[in-house]
Amino acid sequence: MTAASHTTTAKFRPMGVRHTSLAFKLWVGFLVLALIIGLVSASQVIMNGLGVTNLTDELPWGLWITLDLSSIALGAGAFTLSAAVYLFGLKRYEAIARAAVFVGLLGYSSAMLALFMDIGRYDRFYHPLIYWNVHSVLWEITMCVMLYTTVLLMELIPIIIESTPLKNIAILRTLAHVLHRFMPVVALVGMGLSLLHQSSLGATYGILTARPVWYSPSAPVLFILSAVAAGAAVTMLATVLAGKLLRKELVPEDVLFGVAKLVGFACLAYLYLKLWSWAATNYYSQVPERQLGSEILSQNTPYNFTFWFGEVLFGALVPAIFMLWRRTRSNRNILILGALMIIAGLVINRWNMTLSGFVIPLDWSPGTRDVFPINQYMPSLIEWGVAIGILAYGGLAFTLGIRFLNLYPQARELPPNEPVKATAEAAAPSTPVAPASA
Numbered sequence: 355m356t357a358a359s360h361t362t363t364a365k366f367r368p369m370g371v372r373h374t375s376l377a378f379k380l381w382v383g384f385l386v387l388a389l390i391i392g393l394v395s396a397s398q399v400i401m402n403g404l405g406v407t408n409l410t411d412e413l414p415w416g417l418w419i420t421l422d423l424s425s426i427a428l429g430a431g432a433f434t435l436s437a438a439v440y441l442f443g444l445k446r447y448e449a450i451a452r453a454a455v456f457v458g459l460l461g462y463s464s465a466m467l468a469l470f471m472d473i474g475r476y477d478r479f480y481h482p483l484i485y486w487n488v489h490s491v492l493w494e495i496t497m498c499v500m501l502y503t504t505v506l507l508m509e510l511i512p513i514i515i516e517s518t519p520l521k522n523i524a525i526l527r528t529l530a531h532v533l534h535r536f537m538p539v540v541a542l543v544g545m546g547l548s549l550l551h552q553s554s555l556g557a558t559y560g561i562l563t564a565r566p567v568w569y570s571p572s573a574p575v576l577f578i579l580s581a582v583a584a585g586a587a588v589t590m591l592a593t594v595l596a597g598k599l600l601r602k603e604l605v606p607e608d609v610l611f612g613v614a615k616l617v618g619f620a621c622l623a624y625l626y627l628k629l630w631s632w633a634a635t636n637y638y639s640q641v642p643e644r645q646l647g648s649e650i651l652s653q654n655t656p657y658n659f660t661f662w663f664g665e666v667l668f669g670a671l672v673p674a675i676f677m678l679w680r681r682t683r684s685n686r687n688i689l690i691l692g693a694l695m696i697i698a699g700l701v702i703n704r705w706n707m708t709l710s711g712f713v714i715p716l717d718w719s720p721g722t723r724d725v726f727p728i729n730q731y732m733p734s735l736i737e738w739g740v741a742i743g744i745l746a747y748g749g750l751a752f753t754l755g756i757r758f759l760n761l762y763p764q765a766r767e768l769p770p771n772e773p774v775k776a777t778a779e780a781a782a783p784s785t786p787v788a789p790a791s792a
Contacts, residue, residue: 381753382750382753385746385749385750385753386746386750388742388743388745388746388749389743389746389747389750390743391739391742391743391746392739392740392741392742392743392744392746392747393743394739395735395736395737395738395739395740395742395743396471396739396740396743398736399471399736399740400476403474404474406734406736407733407734407736407737408731408732408733408734408737409731409737410729412712412715412729413709413712413713413729413731414712415472415708415709415712416708416709416731416733416737417733417737417738417741418468418469418471418472418737418740418741419468419472419708420701420704420705420708421464421465421468421741421744422465422468422469422472423465423555423704423707423708424700424701424704425461425462425464425465425468425744425748426461426462426465426499426551426552426555426581427461427552427577427580427581427584427585427700427704428457428461428581428584428585428588428697428700429457429458429459429460429461429462429465429585430458430461430548430552430581430582430584430585430586431454431457431458431585431586431587431588431589432454432455432457432458432459432461432506432509432544432548432585433458433502433541433544433545433548433549433585434454434582434585434586434616435447435450435451435454435455435586435589435613436451436454436455436509436537436541436544436545437541437542437545438451439451439541440537440538440540440541440542441538441541441542441545446606446608446609446612447609447612447613448763449604449605449606449609449762449763449764450589450590450593450604450605450609450610450613450762452513452760452761452762452763453589453592453593453604453761453762454585454586454589455506455509455510455513456510456513456752456755456759456761457588457589457592457752458506458585459503459506459507459510460747460748460751460752461585461588461748462499462502462503462506463503463747464744464745464747464748465499466499466503467744467747468740468741468744471740482496482497483500491554491557491558491561492558494550494551494554495551495554495555495558498547498548498550498551498554499551501547502544502547502548502551505540505543505544505547506544508533508540509533509537509540509541509544511529511530511533512529512530512531512533512534513759513760513761514759515527515529515530516530516760517758517759517760518758518759549578552574552577552578552581553574553575553577553578554574555574555577556573556574556575556576556577556578557573557574559573559707559711560572560573560574562711564716565647565711565714565716566641566643566644566647567644567647567648567651567710567711567714568707568710568711569635569644570631570635572627572630572631572634573631573707575627576624576627576628576631579620579623579624579627580624580700580703581700582616582620583617583620583621583624583670583696583700584696584697584699584700586613586616586617586620587617587673587692587693587696587697588693588697589613590610590613590614590617590689590693591689591690591693591694591697592752593605593610593762594610594686594689594690594693595690596756598686600756601767601768602762602765602766602767602768603765603766603768604762604764604765605762605764605765606764610686610689611683611684614677614683614689614692615677615678615683617673617677617692617693617696618673618674618675618676618677618678618683619674619678621670621671621673621674621677621696622670622674622678624670625666625670625671625674628665628666628670629666632661636648647710647714650713650714650728651710651713651714654713654728655709655710655713657706657710660702660705660706661706664698664699664702664703665699665702665703665706668695668698668699669695669696669698669699669700669702669703670696670699672692672695673692673693673695673696673699676688676689676691676692676695677689677692709731712729712731713728713729714728714729715727715728715729
């Protein structure tokens with residue numbers, strides 16, 4: 355942590371100027387209501403088991419696993435921006451790295467909540483710590499997620515200490531300084547752990563030759579690239595939206611636009627590999643089971659539409675243009691739209707990956723459809739309730755984090771009559787001023 359950032363944190367005041375407004379109270383009330391819905395739904399699952407859901411032995415993964423995979427990917431901005439600051443020396447991204455760490459922790463804790471509900475036997479959540487199945491990809495993912503969550507907590511503890519009255523306790527101030535000193539090592543360990551489990555999530559599907567629709571050797575890399583793009587995008591989205599609502603410039607423009615370019619290049623890399631992977635496993639592949647599975651998906655599900663429009667065009671190509679073309683990148687409203695498109699594309703991808711392999715029963719073959727019907731799935735109200743509660747937890751936690759924590763050390767208050775800038779051109783002063791120093 356640089357001396358400049360210490361000076362900034364010393365002057366930090368909670369962003370509470372407009373937080374007592376009616377709009378803020380209504381927003382918090384809405385999130386609390388959604389959280390109550392989630393708690394009531396979760397209690398039904400805990401008391402009655404997975405029988406209250408629409409999950410079955412033939413289709414055991416659904417909405418919650420999609421939420422889990424999406425939350426982990428959306429938390430990847432933490433390792434991306436932390437690596438930029440502490441490993442690659444791009445110190446200007448300290449302005450947004452703290453928020454990325456906080457968003458990452460919310461993403462990973464949300465994923466663990468979804469898994470806690472999805473395992474059915476919630477009382478055995480600790481078993482991976484005791485019973486090591488070292489040959490299981492899912493066990494490796496579980497260990498990496500727990501360890502990386504610990505890393506995120508280590509990165510967040512100094513922020514909590516500096517932003518609260520805890521900074522008045524000498525031993526805690528010392529702890530914060532010690533953790534700051536070890537941040538490069540923590541960031542390196544975090545990047546390794548995150549890359550391991552992001553890729554292993556893709557390998558969970560991509561190595562299963564028994565389900566040819568899933569099989570894809572490039573799936574691990576695709577999961578990494580999509581997580582890098584979407585993780586940075588959700589941090590950028592939260593920053594821009596919070597700045598608009600608070601009438602603050604939370605990060606300098608060059609930092610915001612730098613993150614946008616990172617997102618754009620990650621989208622292009624993801625798009626290139628995704629099209630190559632599709633061609634290798636569909637267009638050029640002569641595996642009968644793969645071709646048959648693709649035909650079944652196209653006849654019984656909207657898989658083709660969601661793949662080409664939702665994942666490729668809407669979720670990658672168009673947002674990449676938004677982020678890389680200077681004119682669109684400098685418009686914050688378009689940045690918001692592009693980030694939302696990337697996030698939606700990632701969720702669609704995780705939904706497709708989760709359900710595509712389960713739609714076709716392992717025993718299915720031509721002429722046996724009546725014996726082994728195509729699997730159908732629609733989440734129950736209980737599943738939707740739990741998912742809404744988990745999303746509300748993330749939204750409420752981020753709202754309170756903006757209120758009480760110094761997540762944006764370079765934030766500045768906009769003058770009362772200055773409109774919130776939509777574009778970089780709108781930020782240009784009407785009269786000449788002295789050039790800012792580098």
